[in-house]
Amino acid sequence: MRKAKKKEKIYFPDPKFHDPLVTRFVNHLMKNGKKSIAYNIFYNAMKRIDVIKEKEEKSSLEIWKEGLKNVMPHVEVRSRRMGGSNIQIPIPISSNSRITKAIKLLISCASIRNEKTMSKKLAYEIWDAFNEQGEAVKRKENIHKMAEANKAFSHFRF
Template sequence: MRKIKRRIKIYIPDPKFNDILITRFVNHIMKNGKKSLAYKIFYNAMKKIDLIKKNEKKSSVEIWKESLKNVTPHVEVRSRRMGGSNIQIPVPISSSSKITKAMKLLVTCASIRNEKTMANKLAFEIWDAFNEQGESIKRKENIHKMAEANKAFSHFRF
């Protein structure tokens, strides 16, 4: 069987910053179709980042993009059945999948945090990722460590 080509989604830029990446990120924040609430959470997180940054000259959106870049994994491991056992094979990730995985990492790690509101959780997680610390960076490094540990099986690629 041949793989079916996925249709590329067309995103409408967000109303405040006019950026397509923000719309994609808000879609990952969104639960039960409440997009306006997800936008409020994101914009409140951007305001909180403006309050957090001290001597940083970058805008809150630039800080968010930098933290997204810091969290993006470059390889992942996929299971493949060889003989009687499953082997973890490291595989490079496509550019669109990298962005999606980074967004999911940021949102899931933010939801785990202990702050009061989701906007605060998201703001502090973005700030930690910008400074290359926090749970999302640890998970990214864990993904890379697994790929490095299974580098011997890289010639079994799909």
Template sequence: MRKVKKKEKVYFPDPKFNDPLVTRFVNHIMKNGKKNIAYNIFYNAMNKIDIIKEKEEKSALEIWKEGLKNVTPHVEVISRRMGGSNIQVPAPISSNSKITKAMKLLISCASIRTEKTMANKLAYEIWDAFQEQGEAVKRKENIHKMAEANKAFSHFRF
């Protein structure tokens, strides 16, 4: 084997929900090493989701996990040079990369929303993802559509 497998990174659980997935999400929100600000953004978004949900009996953390699952892509397209042209080859994504891509999709789509604070943007994007609508879900569907359209090149995956 040419490539050495990377050691899987261990994430410590966050202080409030005691979940390592939350810490991983907060690390993606974080900019310039300001982890406390990132935690405040996430926790304020969870509080906002508690306010938004009306008759939903799930907790805010369960809504976030369900929304993350709805945004998770299962395939991606990889650009390959064949002859003189680049072709898009669909390939499955590893489970670790799926989670990372879903988190980045959710955060990037939240940041372009028009609400005032990042916590509100994130809360409404998570809520939309939970209901299987919104920009992040559309982007995931576009990724899947591109992979479906280029299914003919799937045998170039090596």
């Protein structure tokens, strides 16, 4: 191999839920190093999900994890120059990259919503992802459609 294997980053658990995945999500949500604001946004979104869920027996953290799982893409297309043209080659994604892509999709789709505060935007986007609707799920499906359309080029990957 040309490159050495990358060290896997260790995330410490967050103060409220004691889950390292929450810390990872908050790190992506954070802007300009303001982690306490990012934690406040996330925790307020979790409180709002508790209000939104009516007859759902799952906790807000379980709803968030389920929504994150629904947004995770399993393949992606990478551009590769073959001959004189660029072709899109579908490539399976590692589990670590899946989580990162799902987090980024959720946050970016939440930020373009029309609600007033970021915690409201995030809560409603998580709720939509949990119910397998919303912009983040549509983007994931578009990624899968692109990979399906270019399945003929999958033998070019190496």
